[in-house]
Amino acid sequence: MNRKVIKVALIVVAILVGICLLAVSALMAISGAWTRRTYLEPWGRDYASSHADPRVRLVATGLLAASNHNMQPWLIRLDEDDASSFLLYADSSRMTPQVDPEARQLMISQGTFLEYVAVAGEHEGWDVRIDLFPDGQYDEDHLAESMNETPVARVTLSAAEAHDAPLFDATFLPDTNRAAYEPQALSPEQVATLEALPEQDDEGTVSVLQDDTDVRTIGQYAMRAATIEAGVARVMDEGNAIFRANERQKNLYRYGYSVEGQGTTGLMKHILQGLLTLRPSLNTGPAASENFIRSTQTSVDATPAYAMIVTDDNSRRAQVESGMLYSRLVLTGHTLGLAMQPLSQVLEEYPEMRVPHDEFQALYAPDGGTVQMVFRVGQPTENVPVSMRRDVMDLIEG
Structure with a gap:
């Protein structure tokens, strides 16, 4: 192969490499690779602690819990007369009626949230009392409207001795891992x-x-x-x-x-x-x-x-x-x-x-x-990233 052919081949390769790099750069720009990822901010260790109200801090940990289709279907109403209490409502606007027509998954998601709140409360030194359906059950014939009016739970905090909460650190880890698992059975x-x-x-x-x-x-x-x-x-x-x-x-x-x-x-x-x-x-x-x-x-x-x-x-x-x-x-x-x-x-x-x-x-x-x-x-074969979370104040009414 003479030098002229080699030179032409190198030029072609350089052009192709340049085109590939431009294509990758374009796709990264379209993806938003350099965009600040505000949707991950709730996973920060200092995110909850930036709020003065202990109820909001616990809610900020609660929203890290798993939910049906990652809909995060939670509404919080802070008790204006009792600074130690809040109500949890199922957010009817976040129902997924095709896949979950009976709203069973949505209700399971209320529980995942409440457990994270309880773990966060233990970490902060609160006794967390959870009263389920304090105002009675839903009207199943008018379910969405009933969700808006009937709380899933009243959460009440009272001071307790601070002690180690062994599960708290795990709240910052991904709740779901879809990767391959090791073949060995559980012990x-x-x-x-x-x-x-x-x-x-x-x-x-x-x-x-x-x-x-x-x-x-x-x-x-x-x-x-x-x-x-x-x-x-x-x-x-x-x-x-x-x-x-x-x-x-x-x-x-x-x-x-x-x-x-x-x-x-x-x-x-x-x-x-x-x-x-x-x-x-x-x-x-x-x-x-x-x-x-x-x-x-x-x-x-x-x-x-x-x-x-x-x-x-x-x-x-x-x-x-x-x-x-x-x-x-x-x-x-x-x-x-x-x-x-x-x-x-x-x-x-x-x-x-x-x-x-x-x-x-x-x-x-x-x-x-x-x-x-x-x-x-x-046992997972790889770590996976955490998923999107809403801002805690978007959960709180008023």
Whole structure:
């Protein structure tokens, strides 16, 4: 090869490299790679402490809890006559009626929040009293209106001796890890610790299931449910509507889904966000359905154990209490080196899911109870990023 040909080849390579660099830079700009990420500020250690009102500080920790579809469906009304008390309401404007028509997941999310509040209170030296449904139950025939009028809980603080809160540090860790888990089973000590977490007989039971038959059976139901859900357009559209394709959208909305939830980070996150901003169709319709099935299969294939929460009934109180128990499981799991991810599509109550839902309930709650949650458990193979959170003052009315 003569020098002229080599020179031309080098020029072509340089041009191609330049084009690639320009393309990557453009995608990063479209993604908002250099945008300040205000949606992550609530995860800062000094975020809650910047508020003088102890109730607001505890709420600021509560909003780090897991919630259905990361909707963060919480409304707080500070008691104007009692500086030690606040009311928690379910935010009816954040219902997801297609995937959660009976609002069961939304009520579980009230419990996840309350448990984080209790842990934060213990850390700050407060005795946190939680009274569920202090003004009575919902009018189920007018559920959304009743949510606006009827509190889920009254939370009252009273001074207590400060002591170590072993779960508090774990509130700053991601509540969900969708990555692969190590293949080894949980140890007997880990299983015993998790299954002993219910504090009262009526709070429900925790079962860790890791024999081959259960792992295979639950995985099959997870895939069957994912396939059904992927084929129900209105359910998929509801989820796609809360997908945030870039940093600007995440700062604007601060709830819902993003690419980090599927484990994409670093440079690839911004390249993918840029592409999804330019071509939203990459994450809608058949593409979204295929991605959902594929990600569920990846999770099922890398799961050594499942766990589930079963309650004696399916009352609103039982739903909230199961959420409190789930947060306790997540936080305790962190202290044991374990990660968790809900795979609860088979528990959803919309019509197309009815057959596998009823089969699963009959199989794992044969005595008439209700499986409130089923989730993966295991030692994670990688760390995952935290997800979007709203500003604490957006939760507080008035």
